[in-house]
Amino acid sequence: xxxxxxxxxxxxxxxxxxxxxxxxxxxxxxxxxxxxxxxxxxxxxxxxxxxxxxxxxxxxxxxxxxxxxxxxxxxxxxxxxxxxxxxxxxxxxxxxxxxxxxxxxxxxxxxxxxxxxxxxxxxxxxxxxxxxxxxxxxxxxxxxxxxxxxxxxxxxxxxxxxxxxxxxxxxxxxxxxxxxxxxxxxxxxxxxxxxxxxxxxxxxxxxxxxxxxxxxxxxxxxxxxxxxxxxxxxxxxxxxxxxxxxxxxxxx
Amino acid sequence: xxxxxxxxxxxxxxxxxxxxxxxxxxxxxxxxxxxxxxxxxxxxxxxxxxxxxxxxxxxxxxxxxxxxxxxxxxxxxxxxxxxxxxxxxxxxxxxxxxxxxxxxxxxxxxxxxxxxxxxxxxxxxxxxxxxxxxxxxxxxxxxxxxxxxxxxxxxxxxxxxxxxxxxxxxxxxxxxxxxxxxxxxxxxxxxxxxxxxxxxxxxxxxxxxxxxxxxxxxxxxxxxxxxxxxxxxxxxxxxxxxxxxxxxxxxxxxxxxxxxxxxxxxxx
Ligand SMILES: Nc1ncnc2c1ncn2[C@@H]1O[C@H](COP(=O)(O)OP(=O)(O)OP(=O)(O)O)[C@@H](O)[C@H]1O
Ligand SMILES: [Mg+2]
Numbered sequence: 001x002x003x004x005x006x007x008x009x010x011x012x013x014x015x016x017x018x019x020x021x022x023x024x025x026x027x028x029x030x031x032x033x034x035x036x037x038x039x040x041x042x043x044x045x046x047x048x049x050x051x052x053x054x055x056x057x058x059x060x061x062x063x064x065x066x067x068x069x070x071x072x073x074x075x076x077x078x079x080x081x082x083x084x085x086x087x088x089x090x091x092x093x094x095x096x097x098x099x100x101x102x103x104x105x106x107x108x109x110x111x112x113x114x115x116x117x118x119x120x121x122x123x124x125x126x127x128x129x130x131x132x133x134x135x136x137x138x139x140x141x142x143x144x145x146x147x148x149x150x151x152x153x154x155x156x157x158x159x160x161x162x163x164x165x166x167x168x169x170x171x172x173x174x175x176x177x178x179x180x181x182x183x184x185x186x187x188x189x190x191x192x193x194x195x196x197x198x199x200x201x202x203x204x205x206x207x208x209x210x211x212x213x214x215x216x217x218x219x220x221x222x223x224x225x226x227x228x229x230x231x232x233x234x235x236x237x238x239x240x241x242x243x244x245x246x247x248x249x250x251x252x
Numbered sequence: 253x254x255x256x257x258x259x260x261x262x263x264x265x266x267x268x269x270x271x272x273x274x275x276x277x278x279x280x281x282x283x284x285x286x287x288x289x290x291x292x293x294x295x296x297x298x299x300x301x302x303x304x305x306x307x308x309x310x311x312x313x314x315x316x317x318x319x320x321x322x323x324x325x326x327x328x329x330x331x332x333x334x335x336x337x338x339x340x341x342x343x344x345x346x347x348x349x350x351x352x353x354x355x356x357x358x359x360x361x362x363x364x365x366x367x368x369x370x371x372x373x374x375x376x377x378x379x380x381x382x383x384x385x386x387x388x389x390x391x392x393x394x395x396x397x398x399x400x401x402x403x404x405x406x407x408x409x410x411x412x413x414x415x416x417x418x419x420x421x422x423x424x425x426x427x428x429x430x431x432x433x434x435x436x437x438x439x440x441x442x443x444x445x446x447x448x449x450x451x452x453x454x455x456x457x458x459x460x461x462x463x464x465x466x467x468x469x470x471x472x473x474x475x476x477x478x479x480x481x482x483x484x485x486x487x488x489x490x491x492x493x494x495x496x497x498x499x500x501x502x503x504x505x506x507x508x509x510x511x512x513x514x515x516x517x518x519x520x
Contacts, residue, residue, distance in 0.1 A: 049425055070427075071426050071427050073425075074426070075422075077418070077422065079418060081418050081419060083419060085440050085515075085517040085518075094428070094436060095428070097432065098428050098432050142426075146426065
């Protein structure tokens, strides 16, 4: 599926958060969005996912999701959002229960996504028994269970320590290699964006506007661990915005 | 931490206290000691029999209650009122609480009325209820129903207001039906608060039933205590009070049991 954000603005009360955003997300492409804190990245993602209404403009999708797709636009949350009263398995089952699948069919899907996210032994655990990395694996497994056309990820790795997030990033890259999902990936980590993005969108501080879009043509699998040059370029773009945003937040 | 640079000293532990180990034998010991103090105080004459009869006399009063079948009569009457009133009040309260918690229109209409009725001491309504429902069972059951209803409504919609919004977002983002979100997310998330409110309403129900029976009843623990009081039969009076304490303890224990069963995801 292919998405287009057309001229979208959003205000909360008197606060203009997003200002005339235009963005195209191609089929099978990962678009990374970076920007200073509070610039409206999460808001943009919620708008794309239909959890929020734009004040002006529209978000449009093209293409028909495959027939086994249960939820075309699927989120992976920064804070994992697992139900504490459901085990790993039941947390995944939650998103399958409303679709009239047979129990065996459901179990089949759950088994498959647990295997793909390396969680098979953890199926009976309560969320409180899992480490952050494991919780996010459950979040990813749950998203994969509905066979999404587009994965909307809001800083999925930023609540994790750097080793765990590196491991999960590699796992995400492998998953993408296999499934070629379309994705909007929000992060504040530049090197993460450079590793996993086909396109990097740099936003300005609030009111969020798109400052620059960088395309990265090399294959995701072939990339170096770091691309210092590009990182520096992006950092130069962000630094002033980030400092100004910081200043504004402190003086709010 | 020491005068000489090269001398190591062990860092002393300072993380103790503020923690409770399970000392299962302490509370029975305290109980027995108090009982013995009472017993010897009474037999040796430190405690006047007019103020406090011997523990054995209270035991005899219990025995009498049991043999004459009055125990069954009074406890049965009170329990019937309690269980009916409390169950109805709790169920209706949870339903109304959910309606207020989920629908803005219902909240706008009902929340102010609930807030206005909630602080009325419900026992003040007994005379009115007697006029409306008669002197019999109905007025007492309704009093308990009323007394448990309002705290339950308030606790329920308070619990719903406190449900983590991000979990509701989660449900919406996966296209769960409204009914699924309500049942699997909102209801389960508010269950701990609803259950702990049940402890409070159980206590309220016991207070109300005794008060109602003290005022107007022939059967029931309250009536029994009232009779004992007017006869200066302190032994029986105490027996009645002990029964009340037991009823409260059993209610609490049952709710604890339910919590452990329904909320096993919470504790380790
Ligand atoms: N529901 C809301 N109501 C009012 N204001 C909101 C709401 N959601 C977000 N905001 C405000 O909109 C602005 C953008 O928020 P958003 O969460 O989209 O930023 P962000 O770029 O994701 O920031 P971060 O990097 O810290 O996650 C912030 O100033 C925030 O306070
Ligand atoms: Mg955010």
